[in-house]
Amino acid sequence: MVPVIVCASCTLADPMRIALVTSSELPHADHDLVPLAHACEALGISTETCCWEDTAIDWGSFDIALIRSTWNYVARMTEFERWLACVDTRTRLLNPLPAIRWNMHKKYLLEIHRAGIPVVPTELVERGNHCDWNSAFARAPELVLKPAISAGSFGTIRVAAHEQPCAQAHRQEHIERDFLVQPLLRDVLVQGERNLVFLGGQYAHTTTKRARWSGDSNGVTGRVEPTAAEHAVAGRVLAYVDSLGFGALAYARVDLANDSSGNPVLMELEIFEPSLGFEYAPLGAMQLAAWLRQQ
Secondary structure (H helix, E strand, O other): OOOOOOOHHHHOOOOOEEEEEEOOOOOOOOOOHHHHHHHHHHOOOEEEEEEOOOOOOOHHHOOEEEEOOOOOHHHHHHHHHHHHHHHHHHOEEEOOHHHHHHHHOOOHHHHHHHOOOOEOOOEEEOOOOOOOHHHHHHHOOEEEEEEOOOOOOOOOEEEEHHHHHHHHHHHHHOOOOOEEEEEOOHHHHHOOEEEEEEEOOEEEEEEEEOOOOOOOOOOEEEEOOOOHHHHHHHHHHHHHHHHOOOOOOOEEEEEEEEOOOOOEEEEEEEOOOOOOOOOOOHHHHHHHHHHHHOO
16 A cells, blocks of 8 residues: 655645734724634634735735725825725735725715615715705705715714805815715614624624714614614615625625605615624624635
8 A cells, every 4th residue: 555645734724814904093993803803713714903004014915805994095095096906916805896996986876776776865066066055955954965985974064054154165175075965864863874784695783873973983872673674675785786796795784764754765885894883793793704714
């Protein structure tokens, strides 16, 4: 019998290495990082928390770069977009780069609305242009104004009709940015948004988030159970995203609120850098880690 020589280094596969990508300047703590790192460790996955701005990191040494809390990208867009393109050539970026680019600019809300899915009424005011405030306030007595590219409630304010000069000044301050004008939904003030979290394509949990304006801290307040109507709208949103062919998503957060008729509408779809509420749903971290291990 011919002896079989087994190399120990060949039988012990190196553990999967995942970069949990954050930033050096956070407006508030990322409460998802620690539970996700612990869940990955329990499944034999090695993780390292990395700041995207750190030029010393060898991104090619990781199997996956998982975008988590790169929340300062708005002020460094050109640099961040270069970083995304570079990392995408070195390792597997999650969520996928085409999904990130599509989701980064909130004009996707208009696209989803055109697909027949209920979305909070949204007007896009392109950079350099001003809004017709008389018409906007005729449609709603109070408005939400925010840049179309925004993170952590950057530049997001509410204004009433009698505060039209404030609305004009805010638009002027952000005149070089595409801008969104939306009606303020009272349900956001009363119940808060419902954030339905999906991990590895499967529903995980729902958190609730209070109304959040520019400069406010993270507004997540706890867990809730979504209604059947909310599940249905979230399913339609994610089915539409799937039809765009971005590929598998590690996570998605569908933010909903009720309109004046009590029907859920999409406020935002977060497939880029959302908080996932793991401090309220620790099993979600394990669900995401288990999905990552299979990639």
